[in-house]
Amino acid sequence: MQKTHYIPLRALSVAPMLDWSDRHCRYFHRLLSSHAVLYTEMVTTGALLNGDVQRHLGFSPQEHPLALQLGGSSVQDLAVCSKMAEDYGYDEVNLNVGCPSDRVQSGRFGACLMAEPELVAECIAAMQQAVNIPITVKSRIGIDDKDSYEELVNFIGKVAEGGCRTFIIHARKAWLSGLSPKQNRDVPPLRYDVVQQIKQDFPHLEIIINGGISSLEQSIELMQGVDGVMIGREAYHNPYLLAEADRLIYQQDTPVKTREEVVFALLPYIQEQLAAGVRLHSITRHILGLFHSVQGARAWRRHLSTYGPKAGADENVVLQALELVQG
Numbered sequence: 001m002q003k004t005h006y007i008p009l010r011a012l013s014v015a016p017m018l019d020w021s022d023r024h025c026r027y028f029h030r031l032l033s034s035h036a037v038l039y040t041e042m043v044t045t046g047a048l049l050n051g052d053v054q055r056h057l058g059f060s061p062q063e064h065p066l067a068l069q070l071g072g073s074s075v076q077d078l079a080v081c082s083k084m085a086e087d088y089g090y091d092e093v094n095l096n097v098g099c100p101s102d103r104v105q106s107g108r109f110g111a112c113l114m115a116e117p118e119l120v121a122e123c124i125a126a127m128q129q130a131v132n133i134p135i136t137v138k139s140r141i142g143i144d145d146k147d148s149y150e151e152l153v154n155f156i157g158k159v160a161e162g163g164c165r166t167f168i169i170h171a172r173k174a175w176l177s178g179l180s181p182k183q184n185r186d187v188p189p190l191r192y193d194v195v196q197q198i199k200q201d202f203p204h205l206e207i208i209i210n211g212g213i214s215s216l217e218q219s220i221e222l223m224q225g226v227d228g229v230m231i232g233r234e235a236y237h238n239p240y241l242l243a244e245a246d247r248l249i250y251q252q253d254t255p256v257k258t259r260e261e262v263v264f265a266l267l268p269y270i271q272e273q274l275a276a277g278v279r280l281h282s283i284t285r286h287i288l289g290l291f292h293s294v295q296g297a298r299a300w301r302r303h304l305s306t307y308g309p310k311a312g313a314d315e316n317v318v319l320q321a322l323e324l325v326q327g
Contacts, residue, residue, distance in 0.1 A: 005133055006065040006091045010166065010208050012219060012249045013037035014242070015232035016069040016094070016138070024273070025286040026063045029235065031265050032242035032257070035250045037065050042096050044109070045072035045081045057088045060269075067092035069138065071099065073109045073116075078123050079130040086131040093127060095120070097139040100174035111174040114143045117155045121162030128163045136166040138210070141194045142173035149194065156202060166206040168230055169195045196225035216241060216248050238292040259290055263322050270315045280313040287318075296325035 014021065014029055016039035026038045043056045059066060068085040070093055072078050082093045097120060099110035113120050120137065127135045137159055141152055156167060172188040190212050199207040209222055210230035219229040235242060240259060246252040257265070270283055284304045291297040303321040307313055 005086075005089070008037045008065040008067065008092050008134065009035060009250070010037050010168075010206065010228040010230075011035075011223065012216075012228060012245050013067075013168075013208065013230045014039060014235045015210060015230050016040055016042055016067075016096075017232060017236060018042060020236050020286070022282075022286075023059050023063070024278075024283045025236070026066065027060050027269055028262075028266060028283075028286050029239060029242055030063055031262050032239060033245040034254070035065075035252065036242060036245050037067060037092070038063055039067045039069050039094060042069045042071045042099060045070060045074060045077040048081045048084060049077060053084065057085065057090075059088075061089075064089075065091045067094050067136070069094040069096055071096045071109045073113060073119060073123065075119075075123050075126045079126040082127040082135065083130045086133050090133065092134045092136060093131065094136045094138050094168070095123060095127070097137055098170050098174065100140075100143075100176055111140055111143050112176055114139055114155055114174075115146055117158035120155075121159045121164075124159060124162040124164045134166060135164060136168060137164050138168040138170070140170050140172060140174045141191055144174075144176055147173045149197070152194065152198065153201060156198060156205070160202065160205060164205075166208065167198075168208040168210055169198065171195045171209060171211040192222060192225075199226045216244055220248065236286075237289045239287070239289055240292060259294070260322065260326070262290065263287075263318060267315050267318065270318065274314055279309070280315075280317060281309040284308040284318060291325055294325065299324040 014036055018041050021039060021041050029038055047056055068090045070078060070081055085093050096110055097113045124135055171190050171192050171194060175188065192209060195207065195209045206227045208228040208230050209226045210232065213219055213229055213231045214234045222229050243256050246254050247256060273283060274280065288301045288304060291300045300321045303324055304317065307317045
């Protein structure tokens with residue numbers, strides 16, 4: 001069956017986040033912004049080739065524009081999995097060249113691939129040959145002692161020769177030993193200037209900046225020097241910031257949903273998923289931050305966290321939590 005693909009407009013995107021950006025989270029985020037590009041959690045090629053494909057690739061049509069992030073380093077496997085993603089209807093495939101975890105390194109993918117730009121370029125070329133949707137790369141600005149600007153330029157240049165036109169760059173280098181993945185999100189200093197310099201030196205490429213971005217105002221400021229921004233943890237912990245994205249980032253004259261309207265818009269999805277056997281907590285864990293900094297936010301979180309995981313919990317738990325905020 002021919003799939004309809006959407007053109008990702010990457011002025012704003014929500015980062016791939018392990019254990020967070022699953023299909024329920026993405027559906028919720030889409031209720032807040034119609035245009036922000038959404039990314040899956042990283043899925044390894046091995047998980048797709050040897051595991052439950054529907055579990056890893058299934059999504060709701062409302063999630064578009066949607067990108068699949070792949071982890072792997074086998075040229076052939078990445079090409080096969082990219083075709084699987086296209087057949088499923090994804091709008092983009094992103095190659096993870098930024099994750100610093102030990103588990104990822106042991107599989108020879110993630111940030112350690114920044115030391116092998118020729119291999120990454122070969123992977124990109126094979127992936128692009130297999131599909132007609134964009135193939136993008138998400139990287140760091142460097143790894144370990146390979147953190148000079150010249151080495152980053154060499155990486156970008158060689159991967160671009162492989163056919164990549166869009167680079168999402170986390171503006172921190174990654175330490176592959178000595179720091180945990182969590183520390184790698186905070187400890188190495190942010191260098192937005194490095195990413196902005198890459199855009200100046202590669203004006204023909206689409207350069208998206210990522211790392212520590214905490215507001216749409218900051219996003220707009222950073223976009224003066226790059227093509228787009230990717231927000232990660234802030235979009236998860238304070239998701240309502242996405243509600244202004246269509247107006248402020250995409251210049252759309254559309255009404256901004258209230259938090260209450262978002263809750264009611266999510267209810268039919270919750271009912272549909274419950275009927276399919278999904279537990280309520282699998283959905284409500286992603287909406288705990290909806291009332292961030294609003295009076296009643298603590299009561300909202302406490303009620304969902306207490307009653308959402310219970311057997312038989314349904315949409316009434318969400319409505320009860322909403323009453324606590326409104327009261």
